Structures are given as C-alpha cells and as structure tokens.
C-alpha cells in the first residue's frame with residue numbers, strides 16, 4: 001500500500017513515538033527532520049553547525065534547510081512506497097514547498113493527522129524525556145523510567161536530556177508551534193486532508209485510533 005502521511009502536533013504530542021509504531025505496521029520509513037538535524041549537529045556538518053543555534057533556543061531552523069533535507073530524503077529508494085513525515089512541515093511555506101515537490105513527482109499527501117494534547121501534559125511529557133547516549137533508547141522519568149536512574153536498561157549507557165527539552169525552552173517551542181505551525185491545521189482542513197486524533201491516553205490506545213483513521217480513509 002502506498003501512503004504519504006503527515007503527523008502534525010506540538011512537541012510532546014507523541015508524533016515520533018506513534019511514527020515508530022506505524023512504520024513497522026506499514027513498512028514505510030519515518031522521516032523526522034528533528035532527528036536528521038540532531039544527527040547533523042552531532043556530526044558537526046555545515047548544516048548542523050548552522051542549525052544548532054536555532055534548535056538550542058527552541059526556534060525553527062530556516063525553511064530552505066529543512067525543505068532541502070526532505071527533498072533529498074524522499075528521493076531515496078526506501079521512500080518509494082511512501083513515508084511518515086514527523087515534525088515536517090512546520091510552517092505554511094514548508095507545506096507549500098512540500099506540495100510543489102510532490103506535485104513534480106506526480107504524488108500527493110494522503111493523510112494529515114493532527115494529534116492533540118493539552119499543554120500541561122505536553123510539558124510533563126517533554127521535560128521528563130531522557131535518551132541513551134549510546135544506543136538512543138528513549139525513556140520517561142514518570143511514564144517509562146529505566147530500572148536504574150540515569151542508566152539505560154538496554155545497554156547501561158548514560159541517559160541525557162535534550163537541551164531543547166528543558167522547561168524554559170519547551171515553553172518557547174510551544175509558543176513557536178502556536179504561532180508558526182498551528183496555521184497548518186486550517187491549511188490542511190481547507191484542502192480536506194485533515195483528521196484529528198485525541199493524543200491524551202496511553203500509547204496503544206492512540207495508535208489504534210490512528211490506524212482507525214488511516215484505514216477508514218485509505219483508498
């Protein structure tokens with residue numbers, strides 16, 4: 001089944017978590033511009049050096065940088081049956097570029113699913129996130145703690161908090177979302193592509209709702 005899916009929602013809505021489950025079910029890759037940018041920062045590529053300041057402060061990276069990333073990524077072979085975009089587009093300009101890019105390839109977006117979660121819960125989710133420095137496994141201090149505090153249960157690596165997950169930066173990211181990304185809700189609703197899923201509740205329950213939405217409109 002060919003499927004191009006956009007997961008839309010504020011930081012902490014569960015886009016990445018849900019994308020990781022959906023890619024297994026549908027056999028298509030997840031494209032997270034945040035993950036690609038973080039890898040570039042770590043490797044100190046020219047793009048990473050340019051993006052780091054924006055990311056650390058919770059601002060958005062320039063549109064042309066992320067549009068370039070996505071254009072390159074979707075041209076790869078593993079995207080031939082579609083993909084799940086997680087964290088892109090984040091501005092109307094990015095959405096317009098994506099539409100033009102897909103039009104040139106003779107494809108289009110199949111689904112845009114907005115995941116909604118209230119602000120208090122977003123703050124709790126994001127500030128409690130921890131990641132293993134060695135294997136990249138994800139944890140949450142309240143919802144999914146490691147067996148030993150600060151240590152990865154999988155590989156004993158050290159856990160760390162993303163700089164942009166600290167409370168002050170997260171509040172700024174939420175403001176950036178409201179200002180620059182939330183207009184995409186109306187953008188995709190106007191194009192009759194938007195579906196909404198309540199993202200409060202447990203991971204499996206939300207996953208089932210997402211699959212329900214995808215399968216009721218796929219075709």
Ligand code: AMP
Nearest residue numbers: 033034054055059060061066087088090
């Ligand atoms: P994320 O992991 O999706 O929360 O992204 C982390 C950070 O990467 C964001 O706060 C932005 O600084 C940057 N970023 C990721 N995706 C985009 C995008 N589509 N447009 C602009 N900046 C982005």
